[in-house]
Amino acid sequence: MKIAVLGTGQVGNALASKLIQLGHQVMMGSRTSNNEKALFFLSKHASNAKIGTFAEAAAFGEIVFNCTAGSHSLEALKRASEENLNGKILVDVANPLDYSHGLPPTLTIDNTTSLGEEIQRTFPKVKVVKALNTLWCELMVDPGMLNGGDHDIFICGDDDDAKKQVMGLLTSFGWKETNMIDLGHIAKARGTEMYIALWLSIFSSTNNSKFNIKVVR
């Protein structure tokens, strides 16, 4: 499959590398297309890896992962352009974190709305699926490295078929269906994004990012 990964940070890199490993063709998109991190990504993966601008990547991908910094995601997606995104599935992995006031970061959007919802509102013809934004990026693509993969992720979005397709991709990452909790519509992104405040607290008190939560029922 042709997949766009927007964002060249740790999250984008982890996801793009995994997708290539799984045999997909991946174009990593960034503002300048040839920034240092993008070039490093390209050098690591001989074939199946491409780099481009946000717009070039979005045009290339049949499915698009938003791994840009959440506080700039809407701007990045506008550069990717409606024309290149419409009709496609956008997996929104970002959290709208603002580090400009020091640690811990706060959220630029929260409580009465969420980044996932704002993206869906801004791009009504895009099938936004919020997923994977509640854990460390290495765990996103290799859940088995912790507790035999028995810990949970959350998924939400307005398009059931899009969610099913994303769950298929997540299965290929190693996630079991029983560990993917479908919360419902895209407004549920609020909860998964606000959970990041607790994630950061657990992280800072344990100094360990290799953790996740499991819903015990």
Add this chain to the structure above:
Amino acid sequence: MKIAVLGTGQVGNALASKLIQLGHQVMMGSRTSNNEKALFFLSKHASNAKIGTFAEAAAFGEIVFNCTAGSHSLEALKRASEENLNGKILVDVANPLDYSHGLPPTLTIDNTTSLGEEIQRTFPKVKVVKALNTLWCELMVDPGMLNGGDHDIFICGDDDDAKKQVMGLLTSFGWKETNMIDLGHIAKARGTEMYIALWLSIFSSTNNSKFNIKVVR
């Protein structure tokens, strides 16, 4: 021990009943002291149960549980008065939920501060310990009803000795020390309160409040 439970809702009722069961003397505090719920509580528990105003309860308790509706907690605690609270441990179980705009509720305080922090700021001589605000009240007082008690709660506050005393009480509820995660200072209340948005999403997608999370490490 003499314990005050401020608030006559489900949470206050669950905690006060458990504390009486454990042999403590409990005064349940409310605005009017003799409201219907308080009288019902009194009728259920012949001895060891008392009811009073917020101020009477706070004066009575050696330790105070804040189980008032979070959006009114600061007002309720002001009625309880600094004079009656100073020097004591206040276990803040409340979440600042605002139901006035319909469902899901939003938070009246969040992101850059939290109810726990605001209480600590308003009552600097009170030892505020945030705890138990991340799960259904019946599970708070009977963790063993789920997964043999193997699921986690979070605790935070500025006074280490106060946290230890609260953890002692939680142990008497059935919580194991390995399932109590000390997040650090009271500012970490932000994460546990904001998590409620995810709790509400999980609740509404499963229609089941008998769940909790476990941090898988």
